[in-house]
Amino acid sequence: MEPTGTTKTERSSGAACASRTELPQRVDVIVIGGGIIGLASAYELARAGRSVLVLERSDLGAGSTSKAAGGLRSQFSDEANIRLGARSLETFAWLQDERGHELDLLRTGYLFLLSDEADVARFEQDVALQNSLGLRTTMLTVEEAHALSPVISTDGLIGAVFNPDDAHCTPEAAVAAFAHEARRAGARIATKAKATDIEIVDGRVASVTVAQASAADQHPATGTEQRIETDHIVCAAGVWSGAIGDMVGIDLPIRPLKRHVAITEPLDIDTRAMPFTIDFSTSFYFHSEGDGLLMGAPETEDTWEFDLHSDPCWLEHLSDLIEARAPDLDEVEVRAGWAGLYEVTPDHNALIGSSSEVAGFHYACGFSGHGFLQGPAVGEVVRDLVLDREPFVDVRGLSLDRFTAGELRTELTIV
Template identity: 50%
Template sequence: MVNQASVVVIGGGVMGTSIACHLARAGVPDVVLVERDELASGSTSKAAGGVRAQFSDELNIQLGARSLEAFGRFEEETGYDIGLHRVGYLFLLSTPEEVAAFEAGVRLQNALGVPSRLTDPAEAHRLSPLITTDGLLAAAYSPDDGHCTPEAVVHGYAATARRHGATILRHCEATGIELHGDTITAVTTSRGRIATDTVICAAGAWSRQVAATVGVDLPVEPLRRQIAVTEPVPGLPPTLPMTIDFTTSLYFHTEGPGLLVGMSDPEETPGFATDTHDRWIPALCEAMARRAPALLDLRRTGGWAGLYENTPDHNALIGEAPSPSRFLYATGFSGHGFLQGPAVGEVVRDLYLGRVPFVDVRPLSADRFAADAPRPEANLV
């Protein structure tokens, strides 16, 4: 057990391991990451694995595009195969309002170098033949998007961080943060005390509780989301994109020989429950009947539940608290955290080192809510 660190990262999901890796590769000595369970055991391992740059917010477009570049280099840089499938994201649009919003989004994405475009229903069906085009007005598609394996990304980052001198402590719960005045002096854990002057909170859905120990409010609210996996689908095209019916939030992509299927549940209430239930299935089947009736014939063979870490405007919290000194955070990604992990690790590294990040994340500071300056993201899945 180490007893001293230059920086302690709390959380062993994609954000924590990416941050630890980027710090260690930059030559920061004595980087320590603490995770109360196994790596990727929280929200990361329960994610659908989608990676994209199709967002409505300029910052999210930039973070997503930067991360897509990193995912493309990941195996070369870490030696870990993350099962990256660059099959695209296809958003199905059924109302004039959705079409208008995505038209504006595509213009902004194109201006930032993202090759997204609007398509007609016929092309949408060619790309994703399991859908029906009844009532479909248009779709938005970007071939650079896709999906990969979240756990592989976490373990790749963790292994690379270790190779560069970082210490990863599993089954080591952060139980408190000690202060002397406005200065952090240590992190207390279930395995002992680690003296440090810097803490980076990447604790996902549990971030609010971590930050509260030093008087910082990170407005993160956990919400259960469920995923189902189907039996093998004969003739499933290998290029099937991540397909999202934007009106209902129904989505699916290939998962081995079958499909991974998910949807938001408007009846779900905030909390830390991660057990599965079937109360969402009737709404799921209704959405399938409307947009992808072929899915109704598929037998469910498994599934799981995980937590979204939602903020009031469904956008991330990234920054450094004004007090206490050297308390940084990257959390509250509201469903699009995994796909931004590489870029956010880079940004937090630069904030720690006093460098100017490749993108100005000050609008994502947790202080924006007190300043009545929310920054809502519209392209939510």
């Protein structure tokens, strides 16, 4: 596998940069983070009648969202994640089918390839749980898996799992759609606007200090600062959420983990008919991207730092994985690629909740690689947390309290 042309190291947002937003003196809710989680939360809160301001330090979706692979699945081991994934799939379809946003949504399913007996046994339990919640997930034979994804080698495989309703779409398009819907509902969105301080008065949030770039230099560090009063703050800052937690004295245990993806040149096969295919033992995956494929896999050694540089050695590793699991693709050429960051917690599960220490501080971060696909549903949950209502799914087990209580809630189906 050889790269051709210019290899991208950064994926830009599909949402156009907005002009400099006039910041208000006060709003009901300030959402910190302009990725899919923050924008979905802003949309739901504005639709519920609250005044909302989104603060994005860069461009919308410029963090982990625009660098995501775009997969949308409900196949998880944790019931909360199953429900969040399934609900979000409905919303993504609604955005495209009912609201007219072109997301490049393809519902060709998710196919997990299994080569370990223990994994098969565990996935059988997951399938039973997912079926009890109304999902159409099924165990497949190796032959059935090959029929769905004919480019794979079946060597070493002993089974597979498939859900036909899972999908993938273009993250930048989803960002643009949610930004449009949030603004339409009344939310304000400020880009190049960085939260630099949070004021706490009598144990609850009182204001956020914001550094906003001038129209001339577009960099918040050289812009002017303004204090904005608010009753609620939603931390949806992704891998940078730890710094926001520090402002209020709360530890959000999130570490950055680098991941790479690559996009191939067009292929002479119908890639759009193939499901999102994952070799579970290696986490090598691929799905259609235009007339080619988007491929991804972990590095040979994890990089736990804020590093977005593409590593040429990763392409060699990817080539080895392709040769082992999809040898028919070994000669394809790469036309683009980039690195992004997972926001990883100790148990690979999200942090969703309201602080028990600082009233009015809410958090939705640490999704460990499945934040994009859960974004729309998490927006609903955040809305209900702010409004002190019961969410459609019980997320109490995803609060920070699980770490202080020593009750980790590990998600097992991670890629």
